[in-house]
Amino acid sequence: MHTAARITIMLAAALVVAYPIAISSLLLIPDHRLAAVENTGSMEPALRGGDLVLQSTQRTPRVGEIVSVRRKSGSVIHRVAEIAPDGTLQLKGDANPIPDLRPDPPEAVQGTVIQAMPMIGWPILWLHQGSIFVRVLVIAAPFLAAWILIYPRALRADSAIATAA
Numbered sequence: 001m002h003t004a005a006r007i008t009i010m011l012a013a014a015l016v017v018a019y020p021i022a023i024s025s026l027l028l029i030p031d032h033r034l035a036a037v038e039n040t041g042s043m044e045p046a047l048r049g050g051d052l053v054l055q056s057t058q059r060t061p062r063v064g065e066i067v068s069v070r071r072k073s074g075s076v077i078h079r080v081a082e083i084a085p086d087g088t089l090q091l092k093g094d095a096n097p098i099p100d101l102r103p104d105p106p107e108a109v110q111g112t113v114i115q116a117m118p119m120i121g122w123p124i125l126w127l128h129q130g131s132i133f134v135r136v137l138v139i140a141a142p143f144l145a146a147w148i149l150i151y152p153r154a155l156r157a158d159s160a161i162a163t164a165a
Helices: 003-026 122-129 132-164
Strands: 032-036 052-056 066-071 074-083 089-092 109-117
Touching (some): 003 132, 032 109
Antiparallel strands (some): 032 052
16 A cells, blocks of 8 residues: 555544544533534524534523523524523524524523534534435444454455465
């Protein structure tokens, strides 16, 4: 195998191994959680589809901050446009012309966004939204990378034993 191809495969394998470790290590930060931004475009340009956000579960949201709320249709990440005296939050996507139709109760808040990591969440989105082929590919990638790295060595070892005999 050529050196350039071998280096490319090794880098790809390192990324496949390092990605889950890096993402998992972020979960060790106390009172924080991760969320992948859906590919709706409602928060562009602040957040784009595939961005991974780190949220604080202990911060009280303020007007202008980005929060994640749980709704019947799933999680939504939008900016706080207004907070009513009763504590309900009026949210609005940055790219949306009008605020969301219904305010959200404070109990629906999952976290306040404190950091966004561009494009890091694409594998997570692919697993959640992709076809079965994409899901199998994302899950099988680490095993395929390991096989590509290990199998040629096994072949060389077998041929060395055969040559020596």
